[in-house]
Amino acid sequence: MKPLIAITMGDATGIGPEIIVKSLQDKEIYNMCRPVVIGDIGIMRRAVGIIKAELPCYAVTEPCTAGQEYGRIDVIDLNNLPADLPFAVVDPRAGKAAYEYVEMAVKLAMEDKIDAIATAPLNKDAMNQGGCHFPGHTEILAHLSNTKDYAMMLTGGALRVIHVSTHVSIRRACELVKKERVLRVIQLADQAMKLIGILNPRIAVAGLNPHSGEGGMFGNEDIEEIIPAIEAAKKMGLDVTGPVPPDTVFFRAAHRGHFDIVVVMYHDQGHIPLKVLGFEQGVNITVGLPFIRTSVDHGTAFGKAGKGTADHLSMMESIRMAALMAHARAEGKGEGICRR
The missing domain is CATH 3.40.718.10 (Isopropylmalate Dehydrogenase)
Known part of the structure; x- marks a missing residue:
């Protein structure tokens, strides 16, 4: 059928x-x-x-x-x-x-x-x-x-991204980067990849701050919220890497093929690279x-x-x-x- x-x-x-x-x-x-x-x-x-x-x-x-x-x-x-x-x-x-x-x-x-x-x-x-x-x-x-638990995923060309937050202000987006939400989006990324036929997805998690915070010099969210979420996901058996600095993670995913999907922290962090690389064939998927x-x-x-x-x-x-x-x-x- x-x-x-x-x-x-x-x-x-x-x-x-x-x-x-x-x-x-x-x-x-x-x-x-x-x-x-x-x-x-x-x-x-x-x-x-x-x-x-x-x-x-x-x-x-x-x-x-x-x-x-x-x-x-x-x-x-x-x-x-x-x-x-x-x-x-x-x-x-x-x-x-x-x-x-x-x-x-x-x-x-x-x-x-x-x-x-x-x-x-x-x-x-x-x-x-x-x-x-x-x-x-x-x-x-x-x-x-x-x-209640859902996320926006975009695919286009060689890149896939899934968002921790979407239609909120940048100020509010930073506030929403919490361990529980980041972990849930990592899980949704894993589920979505399996639904399109990637049985062992390689998930990258982008940092929020420049250089993923540079050890706390440029912000603590990466240390206090994102890393604990990644560690929890790994204990669940998921193949997760990060936080990867946001100025390199998309190159590694799209051009080097290191990752199947990137968890991004806010709307434009994911939308901009996706639309640069695959705007004409971009697809928006609501996961969850x-x-x-x-x-x-x-x-x-x-x-x-x-x-x-x-x-x-x-x-x-x-x-x-x-x-x-x-x-x-x-x-x-x-x-x-x-x-x-």
């Missing part, structure tokens, strides 16, 4: 619908999985016209009937938006609708009616103006699934949820919306990664491929 992947449409005023259409033009996607879009069928049909794709869109009510035939796009139509919604504007209607697409996807995942979720980009400003007050997808998914979720690693790109020129590689890689992880989960646990 091919896994059933729900693709949320994202913010309709951005490039989400277009990059979904471009991705679903690739027959290989249908060889790997059964895709179904959760969104608005009128917006998806508009995107098909922009791309000039020969892909008719059909409304389906149950995901189990979707994605079985290449050459068509099956849509769970929430009918939230007018088909002539303007492009490239912060629109509260689109923000609220984007949240509701994710809400529906989580509901289906929790009911075991789909095997994974792949999300197109939403606009945080529009979503908050629409009354849905979350800093991003990761926090929405955790809230809707009542998940009771279901599989992948996403593009870019925003709504208003400057390209409605023009048909947006690059879809990250969206396509997100769908492929969701399918890969769903297969791995099914093989490892004897469950996970939706058969309804």
